[in-house]
Structure formats: C-alpha cells, structure tokens
Amino acid sequence: MKHDALVAVARAVVETAGGTPIDPDYVLPADIPLELSGEAVRARLCVFQDYRGADMAMRPDLTLPVAQREAARRAAGEGGAKTYTYAARAFRIPVAPDDQLEFTQVGLERFGHEASAEADAELFALIHRAVEACGVAPSGVIMGDLAIFPAFIDALGLPGVTADLLKRAFRQEGGVRAVLDAASRPLEPDVAAVLSAADPVAALGNLLSERNIPMAGGRSLAEIVEGLKARCAAIEAGGLSQAARDVLLALREVDCPLGEAAGTLSALAETHGLGAVPGAIAALKARAEAILARVPAAAQTARFRTGFGRRFTYYDGFVFEILAPGLELTQPVAAGGRYDGLLTGLSGGKVSATGIGGVVRPDRMVRVRRAGA
Numbered sequence: 001m002k003h004d005a006l007v008a009v010a011r012a013v014v015e016t017a018g019g020t021p022i023d024p025d026y027v028l029p030a031d032i033p034l035e036l037s038g039e040a041v042r043a044r045l046c047v048f049q050d051y052r053g054a055d056m057a058m059r060p061d062l063t064l065p066v067a068q069r070e071a072a073r074r075a076a077g078e079g080g081a082k083t084y085t086y087a088a089r090a091f092r093i094p095v096a097p098d099d100q101l102e103f104t105q106v107g108l109e110r111f112g113h114e115a116s117a118e119a120d121a122e123l124f125a126l127i128h129r130a131v132e133a134c135g136v137a138p139s140g141v142i143m144g145d146l147a148i149f150p151a152f153i154d155a156l157g158l159p160g161v162t163a164d165l166l167k168r169a170f171r172q173e174g175g176v177r178a179v180l181d182a183a184s185r186p187l188e189p190d191v192a193a194v195l196s197a198a199d200p201v202a203a204l205g206n207l208l209s210e211r212n213i214p215m216a217g218g219r220s221l222a223e224i225v226e227g228l229k230a231r232c233a234a235i236e237a238g239g240l241s242q243a244a245r246d247v248l249l250a251l252r253e254v255d256c257p258l259g260e261a262a263g264t265l266s267a268l269a270e271t272h273g274l275g276a277v278p279g280a281i282a283a284l285k286a287r288a289e290a291i292l293a294r295v296p297a298a299a300q301t302a303r304f305r306t307g308f309g310r311r312f313t314y315y316d317g318f319v320f321e322i323l324a325p326g327l328e329l330t331q332p333v334a335a336g337g338r339y340d341g342l343l344t345g346l347s348g349g350k351v352s353a354t355g356i357g358g359v360v361r362p363d364r365m366v367r368v369r370r371a372g373a
C-alpha cells in the first residue's frame with residue numbers, strides 16, 4: 001500500500017470514534033509551540049518572522065492548533081464534549097535523513113469527556129488498531145504517566161521551591177540528576193555574581209560570551225536565570241535529604257513491563273515510607289489493566305518508564321508511543337496522551353476541559369511495510 005492508501009485506512013479507523021474532521025491553522029505564534037514543546041521537538045520547530053517581525057512557527061503537530069481552536073470555541077461560551085479527527089500536515093525539521101520535514105498525521109483530539117482509565121485505554125486501543133490496520137505489527141510500546149513523578153515529589157513533603165524546581169527539571173532529559181547534584185553544593189561564585197547583578201540576564205549573556213559558551217537546548221537567557229534563581233532558593237531551603245535523593249533516583253530508573261509498573265512503584269513508595277502516593281499509583285494500575293484487557297498484545301510489547309513523555313510539555317497524565325521494526329526509537333509510528341491542563345493554559349485560565357488524543361504516522365509506516373516486504 002502506498003502512503004495515501006495508508007492515510008485512508010488509518011483515517012477510517014480513527015473516524016470510528018465519531019467527531020468532526022478538522023484542518024486548523026498551519027501557522028501559530030511561535031511562543032505557543034516554543035513553550036509547549038519539550039527540548040527534542042523545540043530544536044526541530046520551523047520558525048520564521050512575519051512582516052511585523054513577529055516570530056511564527058509552522059504547526060509541529062495538530063494537537064496545538066486544534067486545542068487553540070477548541071479553547072476559543074469554549075471561550076465564546078460554547079461547551080459540551082467534542083471530538084475532532086484529522087489527516088493533516090505537520091512540520092518538523094527531520095531527525096533522520098529518511099524523515100520528511102512535512103508529513104501527515106492521522107489522528108484525533110477529544111475534549112471535555114470524562115477522564116478515566118477506560119477513556120485512556122479506549123484511546124490507546126483505537127490508535128493501536130489504526131497501526132495494525134495499516135499492516136504494521138508494533139515491536140514495542142512505551143508508556144509513561146506524567147502524574148507519577150509529581151505525586152512522589154508531593155509525598156516527600158519538600159519545601160515548595162525545591163518541589164517546583166524538581167517538577168520542572170523532570171521535564172528535561174537529565175534534569176532531575178542535575179538538580180540533585182546542584183542542590184548539594186553552593187552556587188559557583190561567578191554564577192552567584194550573575195544573580196546578584198542589577199540585570200542578571202545581561203550579566204549571564206556577558207559571562208557566556210566571555211567564556212565562549214554557546215547557547216544549547218533552546219532555553220532563553222531569561223529562562224536560565226529563572227532556573228538558577230530557583231536552584232539558589234532550593235539550596236537556601238536546605239537542599240535535599242539523602243532519603244529524598246534515593247527515592248527520586250530510584251523512581252527515575254523505573255522501566256518495566258506495563259503489568260508490573262504499579263507493583264514496582266508501590267514497593268518503592270512503601271520502602272521509603274511514602275503514604276501519599278497510592279492515589280496516583282492506583283490510577284496507573286486501573287489504566288494498565290484496562291489497556292491489557294483491550295489490547296492483549298500489549299502484555300508482550302508495552303513497557304512503563306517513569307521518565308518517559310517529554311516530546312511535548314502539555315502532557316499531564318497518560319502518554320505513549322508505538323514503535324515498529326526497523327525504525328529508530330526517535331521515530332515512533334504512533335503517539336498520544338492526555339493533556340487535561342492544556343486548554344486552561346492556552347486560554348489564560350478562561351476555560352478548562354479534559355483533553356486526550358493520539359496520531360499515527362503513515363509516512364513511517366510505509367517504510368516499515370517496504371522493509372518487511
């Protein structure tokens with residue numbers, strides 16, 4: 001089957017969820033994807049300036065422009081539960097020579113439906129079915145839950161600044177380790193001098209250029225200064241106990257078959273005497289059971305990783321990627337997850353509604369099928 005035939009097959013599966021077809025704005029104000037993409041996607045955004053000199057971006061996915069439309073619809077006073085389906089173009093600078101900058105995502109976004117283990121499992125099963133209908137047998141599924149790490153942080157009862165710093169650090173690869181290392185030693189004198197300067201952002205810029213240190217990772221100087229201030233506050237608040245460090249390091253490492261995830265996390269919480277985590281773990285357990293009931297093959301293919309889920313920072317619960325033979329780990333054939341806080345964020349707090357969605361990538365599935373033929 002050629003690309004367009006796979007698009008049609010995937011689309012037919014996705015449309016069994018009902019809903020309205022949509023093809024929203026191609027171009028977004030750049031700050032929306034810049035703020036809501038994780039480092040990996042942020043580095044791959046297609047950004048340009050328009051005639052006003054304003055930074056704009058080609059949509060890197062459909063979730064953002066669809067959610068933007070939905071936030072506007074709700075802000076205009078409309079409500080209810082809504083499902084949108086699409087087979088539409090997205091734009092990212094390729095990670096590999098065989099990926100294209102412009103590619104089609106076939107998927108759906110659902111707003112205002114009850115958030116539950118069943119709803120998560122239903123969405124995952126639908127996307128999994130779309131992959132299978134395209135003739136691709138998933139070689140692996142990676143799942144995460146963005147609610148787990150914050151629940152452990154809250155249960156540890158850390159000072160507020162430290163807890164916030166760690167929750168933010170979790171969103172970056174290697175971030176938690178860096179905070180744990182940094183929280184145990186005082187700020188380097190030249191960094192402390194930057195923070196006490198009249199204009200810390202300018203002082204940081206000078207320090208970096210004096211030392212010939214390039215900017216990497218897509219963060220602005222102002223964001224780096226914010227991070228340093230938070231780190232400073234966390235150190236002043238007493239850093240982290242050895243017990244807290246042990247839990248967080250162990251938590252970060254959890255990578256196990258989906259069916260074992262809840263047990264592994266409960267054991268970790270119990271070993272460290274953390275009483276307040278069971279709610280988040282029970283939600284994970286119910287979801288894992290619902291997924292394994294609907295997609296029995298996931299018992300062999302699906303793994304849970306605490307540290308997974310950083311492609312977009314709008315995710316705040318269940319998140320997954322489906323992998324296929326012959327493609328890199330960075331090239332999933334399907335992905336999705338829950339983002340119950342996104343509409344609130346996009347509307348500046350004017351509206352709120354649950355959100356969940358997922359996509360498949362026919363361009364990658366064509367290559368998997370060709371390689372297997």
Ligand SMILES: N[C@@H](Cc1c[nH]c[nH+]1)C(=O)O
Nearest residue numbers: 061063335336337357358
């Ligand atoms: N937009 C995500 C997938 C997704 C859709 N809905 C929720 N998640 C991506 O491109 O990876």
